[in-house]
Amino acid sequence: MAITLSGSDTIPAPPLSARLTTQQVWGILLLVPYLLVFLAFVVYPVGYGLWLARNPANYVALYNDPIFARAAVNTLIFLVIGINVKMLIALFLSGFFAQQRPWIKWLSVIFILPWAVPSIPTILSVRFMLNPEWGMVNHFIFSLTGDDGPNWLNDPTVALTMAIAVHIWKSLPFWTLILLTGRLAIPQDLYEASEVDGASPWQKFRFITWPSMQMLYVTCTLLSMIWTLGDFNSVYLLTGGGPADLTHVLSTLGIRYLRLDQLSLAMASIVCAIPFVLPLMYFMMKRLSR
Amino acid sequence: MKLPTLREVGTEAKLLLIGIPVFIWTMIPIYHMFLFAISPKEDAFSGKLWPDHPTLHNFHIVFYQEHYFLRDFWIQFWNSTVIALAAGALTLFIATAAAFSISRLKVPGGRWVMNLALFTYFIPAAFLAVPMYRTMGNYGLLNNHWSLILAMVTIASPYAIWVLKQASDKLPVELDEAAVMDGATTLQLFRLVYVPLMMPSLVAIGTYAVLLAWNEYLYAFLLLSKDTDITLPVALGNFLAADDSPWELLMTTGFIYALPPAAVYYAFKRYMVGGLTAGAVKS
Numbered sequence: 001m002a003i004t005l006s007g008s009d010t011i012p013a014p015p016l017s018a019r020l021t022t023q024q025v026w027g028i029l030l031l032v033p034y035l036l037v038f039l040a041f042v043v044y045p046v047g048y049g050l051w052l053a054r055n056p057a058n059y060v061a062l063y064n065d066p067i068f069a070r071a072a073v074n075t076l077i078f079l080v081i082g083i084n085v086k087m088l089i090a091l092f093l094s095g096f097f098a099q100q101r102p103w104i105k106w107l108s109v110i111f112i113l114p115w116a117v118p119s120i121p122t123i124l125s126v127r128f129m130l131n132p133e134w135g136m137v138n139h140f141i142f143s144l145t146g147d148d149g150p151n152w153l154n155d156p157t158v159a160l161t162m163a164i165a166v167h168i169w170k171s172l173p174f175w176t177l178i179l180l181t182g183r184l185a186i187p188q189d190l191y192e193a194s195e196v197d198g199a200s201p202w203q204k205f206r207f208i209t210w211p212s213m214q215m216l217y218v219t220c221t222l223l224s225m226i227w228t229l230g231d232f233n234s235v236y237l238l239t240g241g242g243p244a245d246l247t248h249v250l251s252t253l254g255i256r257y258l259r260l261d262q263l264s265l266a267m268a269s270i271v272c273a274i275p276f277v278l279p280l281m282y283f284m285m286k287r288l289s290r
Numbered sequence: 291m292k293l294p295t296l297r298e299v300g301t302e303a304k305l306l307l308i309g310i311p312v313f314i315w316t317m318i319p320i321y322h323m324f325l326f327a328i329s330p331k332e333d334a335f336s337g338k339l340w341p342d343h344p345t346l347h348n349f350h351i352v353f354y355q356e357h358y359f360l361r362d363f364w365i366q367f368w369n370s371t372v373i374a375l376a377a378g379a380l381t382l383f384i385a386t387a388a389a390f391s392i393s394r395l396k397v398p399g400g401r402w403v404m405n406l407a408l409f410t411y412f413i414p415a416a417f418l419a420v421p422m423y424r425t426m427g428n429y430g431l432l433n434n435h436w437s438l439i440l441a442m443v444t445i446a447s448p449y450a451i452w453v454l455k456q457a458s459d460k461l462p463v464e465l466d467e468a469a470v471m472d473g474a475t476t477l478q479l480f481r482l483v484y485v486p487l488m489m490p491s492l493v494a495i496g497t498y499a500v501l502l503a504w505n506e507y508l509y510a511f512l513l514l515s516k517d518t519d520i521t522l523p524v525a526l527g528n529f530l531a532a533d534d535s536p537w538e539l540l541m542t543t544g545f546i547y548a549l550p551p552a553a554v555y556y557a558f559k560r561y562m563v564g565g566l567t568a569g570a571v572k573s
Contacts, residue, residue, distance in 0.1 A: 024397060026395060034447060035403065038406060096308050134336075233508070
């Protein structure tokens with residue numbers, strides 16, 4: 001150790017080693033605040049929650065609760081359809097926003113608004129737009145067709161679709177921006193060279209854009225899955241889990257059990273998601289900790 | 291001036307065909323909120339695209355707390371502000387210290403702490419909320435602003451540490467070595483070299499944490515319940531408790547609540563885009 005140190009460094013050994021120890025002491029001291037937060041508000045709650053969910057009877061109760069099965073299916077639909085639609089649109093729009101036009105630059109400033117404003121008032125705004133009697137959407141349908149529009153949030157399929165739409169509305173700008181950053185990092189001369197070779201727009205996408213972005217795209221999709229699992233607002237504030245508790249997802253269901261004072265059931269419903277979440281978390285940690 | 295060719299006109303038309311729907315899709319819920327805020331109740335419920343009698347009366351009612359649902363508006367606004375700023379400051383302190391320690395001081399086990407933080411970052415927020423609620427109860431912090439501040443710090447600091455560590459890894463080691471050669475202590479190194487150089491990232495992270503706390507609904511509604519303790523988003527959610535909610539006032543309050551974060555976002559956009567999105571997902 002001493003040999004390698006003196007080999008790479010010209011400072012005399014004794015003061016350096018003394019400095020190193022004070023530095024290390026400071027280093028540990030500066031980590032203490034975060035470690036305290038981590039122990040008190042991550043380790044303890046997670047451990048305590050898992051301990052609460054240890055009783056197998058909880059899982060029998062969940063298995064027998066039709067709302068849980070429905071929420072699990074809804075979560076799957078939300079993830080598989082919602083996220084893939086969102087990421088495909090984001091990929092498409094990242095190409096649109098990569099165009100150099102002054103008006104597109106302005107549009108990109110406006111486009112980020114859903115991400116920049118808090119989700120509560122905007123989701124509630126959508127909720128009223130879909131109100132069957134007074135909402136703007138049904139007023140519009142009535143003025144076009146003379147018929148009453150559907151009762152949007154009273155049909156579980158439509159209500160869940162609307163919740164997914166709200167989720168997409170809110171988070172599309174963020175992912176478009178990320179994919180746009182990735183797209184702009186592709187060297188421009190690749191496109192120029194393909195232009196000379198007479199490549200079609202589809203070929204440019206297929207052989208230049210996609211190969212350089214696919215890893216980013218997959219990472220974004222997986223990260224978005226984790227965040228969407230934790231998305232409580234889109235469903236809760238739009239449908240409240242209704243009608244008849246048919247539009248719950250796992251995040252709102254856990255809170256529902258919690259509000260009904262069934263904490264161990266709430267934890268058990270989350271524990272059921274762990275086998276799906278852990279591989280995602282593992283993959284993301286591998287990607288980001290390099 | 292050169293006339294555009296037919297092909298250029300075609301490309302522009304195709305772009306507009308994408309751009310116009312994107313604009314409408316983006317603006318509808320926000321415009322709808324704004325429309326309600328400037329409409330008297332009759333106009334708001336009539337489904338018109340512009341009110342017959344636009345008015346600022348709703349803002350007057352909100353600012354003077356002249357409605358049952360709004361009687362604690364200002365104290366709730368104050369709660370939101372204090373909690374957001376406290377969470378921002380605390381996150382900034384904790385994350386800067388940790389990132390400096392891990393990245394610059396190369397503290398043993400630093401990589402391990404970084405991984406723990408990342409692990410926390412990837413726990414879905416709504417899942418952690420359930421045991422967090424009980425934990426705050428056990429600590430006796432329920433209905434105390436500290437519970438929400440600490441919860442927000444817990445959620446914001448992992449990402450903050452990660453972004454700051456990425457940014458500080460890019461600073462040249464020679465700077466630290468030179469400062470140490472000149473006899474700088476570790477604290478001086480932190481204060482005089484590290485913090486000034488990291489300023490853009492610190493602004494971005496501070497903004498990130500403040501906005502996160504200001505916008506938070508789920509944790510706020512679980513952890514705080516008294517009308518004079520809650521933050522604005524919880525108050526907005528409480529409007530739904532009544533069947534005949536005054537939606538025009540709800541939207542007005544929501545509009546007022548949405549303005550500060552939007553303004554902050556655009557004011558710091560330059561930092562946010564550089565500091566956060568580049569670090570958000572490494573390609």
